[in-house]
Amino acid sequence: MAKGNGILRFLACGSVDDGKSTLIGHLLHLTGNLYDDHLGILEQESARMGNAGGVMDYSLLLDGLTAEREQGITIDVAYRYFSTRQRHFIVADTPGHERYTRNMATAASRCDAALILVDALQGVLPQTRRHALICALMGIRHLVFVVNKMDLAGWEEQVFRRMEAQCHTLAGDLERFGLPPAEVAVIPASALLGDNLVELSPRMPWYGGATVMGWLHAVSPWPDREESPLRFPVQYVIKTPRSNGAWQNGVAEEFRQGTGTFRAYAGTVVSGSIRCGDAVAVLPSGLATRVAAIWSGNMPVPEAGTGMAVALTLEGEHDIVRGDVICTVHDRPEVAHLFKARLVWMDDQAHFAGRRYLFKSLGGAARAEVIRLRGRIDLDSYQRLATDQFTLNDIGEAELLLSRPLPFDAYRENRETGGFILSDLLTNATVACGMILHALRRADTVQRQFEEVAPAERAALMGQKPCVLWLTGLSGAGKSAIANLLERKLHGLGRHTMLLDGDNIRQGLNKDLGFTEAARIENIRRIGEVARLMTDAGLIVITAFISPFTSERALVRSLIPQGRFVEIHVHTPLEECERRDPKGLYKRARQGEIPNFTGIDAPYEAPETPEIRIDTLAHSAAESADAIIRYLTEHNLL
C-alpha cells in the first residue's frame, strides 16, 4: 500500500461520449485493479451488450445503473478505488450530459485533480468548457486534458496539436476569468485501446510527455491547508449529565465526577491546527476562551491537524452550538449576512431575484434570499452577461442576504468554509451550490427588510425627492464652481444636499487610488455607491468628477432608481480648459509630470445623451446652476 502519499481524489469529466467511463475502466484494468470474476463478467457483457465493436467495453464496469446500461450513457457519478505502489486513488467517473451537470459538480466539489476528456474528432465543446469552469470554480487547480479517440484520428500529430491549442485557449480563458490553473497538461490517448494510459504508445512516437497514470502519480494536489488559519466548525455537541449511565465502558472516573453536564465540541479541523491551551475565539458570538483538552476518539492528544475529527473541551462554561466556528483569535472568518457569491444552478425551476431558500454551510444554516443577480457566465467567452434569471446548469454571480449573520471565508481562501448549498423550502431539493466571493458592506442598510425604515420614508420626512446630479466634464471645465453654486441655491430652497467632489473623496475614501484606468473605474464605482447610499438617506447628491468613461457613468446610473440620476455634461472645449487651467494641471501634464491626464494622454468619452448639457462658453456658472434648478422643477424633482 502507498503509505504516506495519501489519497488522490480526481474526476474524469468532459462532454458526453468523450470516453470517460471507458478511460477509467481501462485504467483499472491496466493497473491490475480488476478481479478475475469482474473481468469475466465484463467479457461476457461486452460481447452481449457492448458498444465498443470487437473489443472490451470498459464503460460497462462503471455504468452500474440499469438505465445507464440500457441507454449507453452515464447518469450519475461512479466512485472507484484503486491503488498502485505509489498512491491510493479515489476516482469519480462523471456524466457528460448537460442534464446531469449537478452530478458532475457533486464529484468536482471533493476532488483535487481533473481529467478533462476531449474527443479528438470533436474538439472542445460547450460542455467541455462548462466542466472545466466548474472544476476551476470548485478550486481544482490541476487539470489534464486527455485528447481521446486518437485511434479514430489516425494517430495524427496534427490533429492532436489542433486539440492542444484549443485546450490551451480554454486554460487561458480560465486564467482571464480569475481562476488560473496551477498546472495544465494535454495528453493524446485512446481510452478504448489503452494508448498513453500507462505506457507511452509506439503508435504516437511524436508524443514524449507524461502518460495519464504518470501524470496522476506526479500531481501534488494538496494545498497546505495546515498552514491556513484554524477553522473548527462545531458539528455536534457531546453532552451528558455527569451522574447518569450514558458513558462508554472504561471512561475515566474524572469525567463522571462533579455535577452538571459534561460538554465537548465535536467537529473536524477543516484548516490549520489546534493545540491544548491555545487561545481561541468562537464565532459569531466573538467569545474568547482557551482549549482545555483535545480528544481523538478515546485518546487525549496534545494537538490536532487539518482533517482530524476530534472533540474539544474549552475552559469555562459556554453556550456554543452546531455551526459556531472556533478559530484563532488573530485571523478570524468574516461574519456577515450579505455577500456576493458564484452559484451553480441545479434546479429544474428557473430562479428570479427575490426567492427564498434554506442556506447551509459549515458555519450554520439560515434562510436566504438571492436579492440580486449579478450576471450569468457565458460559456463561450467566460464573460459575465446580464441576466434576470438562472436556469438549470447556469453558472452566475449573485448577492445573497441571510436571515442572520454567519461566519465564513472567501472560497478562494478556504474551500471548506467558503462553500454553501441552497435548498428549496418546500421540496427540499438542492437548488444551487455556491462559492462565496466576499461580504458586501451594505449589510446594515439592507438587513431586516421588514423592520427597516425604507428610503422613501426617509425622503418623506425631509419633504424632498432624493436624486443624483452627476456633473461630468474635463478638468477645468467649471464643474466644481457650478456644483458649489448649485448646492448653495438648493440649500437656500430648504433642500437637504451633499456635494461630493475631489476634495472630500479623492483625499479621503479614495486616497488609495491612483489615476490608471483601473483606478479611475474603481474611483467612480465607489463614488456611485456612496451617492446611492446618500440618496437612500434622502439627500440630493451633487457630484463633480471628470468621470471620463461612458460605461462607468452607466454603471452608476444603474445603481440609482430610475429617473433619479441626472447626468449633466459641463461642456468646455479642451483649449478653453487649458487656457483657464485654474490649478496649473494642464501645464504640468503637458510637461509630462502628470501621466494619464484626461484630455492630454487619457481619453474623455463625452456623454451622447445627457439629461442636461451646459455650454460654459455661453453661460456663467450662476446661469448654469439656475438652468439645472429649472430642469429639476420641470421634471418634478424639486
Added chain:
Amino acid sequence: MTRTDPLHLLEQESIRIIREAVAEAERPVMLYSIGKDSSVMLHLALKAFYPMKPPFPLLHVDTTWKFREMIAFRDATTSRLGLELIVHTNHEGVRLGVTPFTHGSRAYTEIMKTEALRAALTTGGFDMIFGGARRDEEKSRAKERVFSFRDGRHHWDPRVQRPELWSIPNLARNRGESFRVFPLSDWTELDVWRYIAREAIPVVGLYFAARRPVVERDGQWIMVDDGRMKLLPNERPQMRTVRFRTLGCYPLTAAVASRAATVGGIVRELERTRHSERAGRLIDFDQAGSMEKKKQEGYF
C-alpha cells in the same frame, strides 16, 4: 501513523459523516448486520461520540437464518458495550414458512430482509439510518451517495439523487422521508481489514479459516450450520478448511477455501486475491441489475 496515511484519512472522514448525520437526525439508528463492516462502523461510532455512548440504538433484521455464531457475537457485543439493540424479525414470514430453500433467494430476500427492514424502520420512525455498505462492493453501490435519500416508502430513486457537495449534505426532509447514511462508502475491503488489524476490532470467528462442515453446491462451498439445512440426494457434508469473506444468511453465503486464520493472514490473502468479495453472495446474481432493484425497494 501519519496524517496522509490512507487509513487515517478514511477513519477521520467516516467519523465526520457519522456526526453530521446524528447532528441533523431526530431518530437515528444503526443497521447492525454483525459483519466486519458493521464492526468497523460501530467502532467508528464509539470514537465519534466518546466519552458518551453513541446516541442511537442498533437494529438487526434477523431472518432467523443467520449463522448461530453471528447471533452469539451480536449479543455479546451489545451487552459488552451496553448498547440498545432492536431485533426485528418478519414473524408473518416465519409463520408462512418462508425459507431460502422453499421460496428461492429472491422472494426470501424480499420478504425476510427488505420487507422486514422497511417495517422495522417505519415502526421505529427512524429518519437517519446508518449502513455499512461500501461503494467498492458492487456497481450500483458505486453510484450511491454517502447520504442517500429515501422516500416515505423507503425507496431509492437512482435517477434523481440529490447533489452532494463538499462536506455539506442537504439532509432536509419531510415527515416519513429518511436518509441511508454510509460512513464506509470510500473504504475498500482491504481498508476494512487493515483497520481491523490496526485497531484490534473484534469480529465474528467465521471470518477466520477453520475446519467446518460444508457441502459443495453449484461450485460453491455452503456451510451446514444447523439441522434445517436440506441436503440434496447426492450431497454429503465434509470437513474443509474454509472461511467466510462475507457473512449473510448461511444458506445464501458461500465459504471460500482459505488458510487465513488471523487478521494478518486475511490481509495478506486479500492483497493477493484475484476474486471479488461478493462473488460469494448468491443473491447478487439472482437477476440482472439485481442489487440495484433490491436497493430501490429498500434493501441496504
